[in-house]
Amino acid sequence: MNCPDAYNGQSSRPTPPGPLSTDQLSSMCHWRRVRNTYNQCSHVYDLDDEMIRCDDLYCKFSSSHPSTCVPPSCTTTCWQYRQFPQQFNRFIDSVCPACTQQSQGR
Template sequence: MCYWRRVRNIYTRCGHGVNLPEEEIKCELINCKFSRTHPQNCPNCSQTCWQYRQYPQQYSPHIDRLCPTCSASTIR
């Protein structure tokens, strides 16, 4: 099934978190209605194909530096 990926970078030197734009991950399964390989004219789509995306994957990598905002303010 297709799903959304959510990433929130946590910057350990300042403690701030920054959300990245959500990214849709395509599964390439023919029976997933969100997939590029799913036929547009699928005859029994609502009975035979996935009608929803999988629960979003969420990642929060911890990065050992300042966030972009704090980095920009220390340069001035």
């Protein structure tokens, strides 16, 4: 007689840690670029790029990066460049500030 339960008793197996790379990358220093699109007048505004900083010890741009860590060793242990900018497109269901002012006649 086989007891099937003996084979299915592993429901509480620990979840393996997922691959870190993607998460890590997105949390590194990078520029954030926001573009506002106003639906009602279809004007597009690009906001100033915003520097997103991480606090990673091994990131050259981080505030936690030790000042004693300098090239050439730094170049082998630490991130030397920022990640690709992230582009955010925001769609705002109104007219843009300029058009708002115009319509107010001031």
